[in-house]
Amino acid sequence: MKDSTKRRDYGTGKEALLRATVHVVAAKGLRGMTFRAVAEEAGVNNTLIAHHFGTRDKLLAAALEWSGRQSIAAADLSEYASDSDSYIQALLENILTTRSSEIFQYEMILEATRRPELQPAVQALYRRYVAALVPGLAPAGLVTDSSLGRAVFAALDGLMLQYLSAAITAEELIDALRSLRAVLPSGPR
Structure with a gap:
């Protein structure tokens, strides 16, 4: 107990x-x-x-929605627009402090591949993440449309999964995030 x-x-x-x-x-x-x-x-x-x-499914869907809101609130994506090093540091701190939440979300994402009734909650989670990401990147002219925003989030999502599963180290994650920032289209500064 x-x-x-x-x-x-x-x-x-x-x-x-x-x-x-x-x-x-x-x-x-x-x-x-x-x-x-x-x-x-x-x-x-x-x-x-x-x-x-x-029901168990209603509890899981509510927990997924809650954990997504918590993760989005904890990450200040607007930092990316003006200072990518600050953004990378904030992202790492977020991962370290919300590790359980991130693992839970991946568990739910994988479960939704087997259980279609969970797919709407997962789809909503990804929509919220992309919707939070795009405005944080837009001020620097980095990403202004949801298609590129989805692609950038997919890269971040994959990197986080690799980090959480110990496929890459924190240093490799930082290097990958810097490389991602370097290849993003940017507008006038």
Whole structure:
């Protein structure tokens, strides 16, 4: 059983359950995510989960939406427009502080390939990420349309997956991000 200090960190209500869901899935995978495991992680009775979300799929979809909002809020993409080194540093800090959230999102993305009912939540996640990315890059004339924004996000997404799976080191991630910045079209400065 988790100690009460850890449980207090999750907060209260629905958000505590969403945060606990993200952590359980990141640690145990989707097969290990049960109402009981989430309730234990959050330090609540598992009947609260059914009360707030009804089904496992509704809980997962809500946790995916919540974790995406948290990740977007934590990353200040506007930094990229004026100072790519600051952006790279902010991105690394974001990855390190939201590791569970990022792993959870990849678990959900892969699960959606097998379960079409989860695809709308994953599609919405990617739309939100691209929508957050494009305005952050536009002031420097880097990316002004959603097609290129999707391509840039796909590169960032792939690099993050490689980093989280230990396929590349932090130094290799930094080098790749700098290379990506160097090849992006830029407008007048």
